[in-house]
Amino acid sequence: TVHEALFSGLSHYFGKYTEHKGAITRAFFMSNFPFIFLNEVLKLPDEVVAVSRITKSVLTNQFGLSNVTLSSNGVTLPEYPIPSMNERNDSLVYIGRLAPEKRVDDLISAMAVVIKDHPTVNCHIIGAGSDSKKLSRxxxxxxxxxxxxxxxxxxxxxxxKFLKSSRAFILPSxxxxxxxxxxxxxxxxxxVIxxxxxxxxxxxVFEFLLPENNGLQYPVxxxxELASKISLLLSDINLQKQLSKNAVTTAKKYSWDNIIVSYKKILG
Structure with missing residues (x-):
């Protein structure tokens, strides 16, 4: 199963996140060897499963694979009903690794702006990683x-508990x-913003996140602009309710009961 197919962004990714490595290591990752390695590995399985249409497109068109099947990740649904937006706190939440590519520092910088107009809002950052101390500072x-x-x-x-009580999930990656x-x-x-x-x-993520339908987007x-989107959402309870309703509808399409059907077909 392939969760992410790096191609045009490969040198950008390895270039940015090997800056602290030695010259030989950095030269290796900035060369064509990672792509060649990935290309050869992807030829080994009888069937390659892509978790999104975007990943499938990259594997098919840029890696030249013909044995790619689409089967998305699934999610375990909570017990419904869930708290309405009227019952929730003025809280935001991020859940994930604290690593450079996650750009949680952008969220913290945005919060410095948001609290000027929304002084009661809180942001809960859940997770750990190499950026923990930097973000704390x-x-x-x-x-x-x-x-x-x-x-x-x-x-x-x-x-x-945080997911039940918050008003938005922030994904600055x-x-x-x-x-x-x-x-x-x-x-x-x-x-989701x-x-x-x-x-x-x-x-x-934009496989299921539809801007203005179940979430909002901003330039990475x-x-x-992130602060602007957060403030827009916090200021408009009707927008919160609309996006929230559509978010649940979207998530239900990815329940394991639905996703397991496609995996059964792959496994025969």
Missing amino acids: LVKANGLSNSVILHGYVSDSVKN EREGFSIAALEAMSYGLP AASPKHYEFSG GDST
């Missing part, structure tokens, strides 16, 4: 210690093959 530097809370890893029950976290958030009725990436094959890396 950024929170303190912006005077956001009471508004942005870094929780680290939490149990599923605690995570689900510069690359996503699919994003199960965003889909799970939708199952809890959260509109996601960054639109620079490279086509990094945009797997633009924390000012």
Whole structure:
């Protein structure tokens, strides 16, 4: 199963995230060898499963594969009904790794702007990773210690409480093959505000995120525009309700009961 097919963004990705490596390692990743390796590995299986149409398109058109089948990731639905937007806190939530490509620093920078018009809003950042200390310092530097809370890893029950009580899920990543976290958030009725990436094959989340239907989008890396989208959503309860309703409808299409049917066909 292929969750993300790097092609035109390959050198960009390896170039950016090997800056701290030695010259030989960096030269290797910036060369054609990673692509050649991936190309050969993908020839080995009888069937290649792509989790999104975008990934399937890249594997078919740019890697030249003819044995690619589409079967999306699934999500375990919560027990319904879930709290309505009128019952929720003025909270935002991010769930995922704290790594450079996730661009959680953009979310923190956006929060510094958002609280000027929405002083009661909180942002809960759930997850851990190499950027944890850097992000903690950024929170303190912006005077956001009471508004942005870094929780680290939490149990599923605690995570689900945040999903039930928040108004939006923020996905500032510069690359996503699919994003199960965003889909799970939708199952809890959260509109997703996601960054639109620079490279086509990094945009797997937009397989199910439809801007102005079940979420909002902004240009990746633009924390000012992210702040604008957050403020727009927080200021409009009717927009929240509309996006929330559509988010649940979308998530139900990806329930495991539906997804397992396609996997059974693949397995014969």
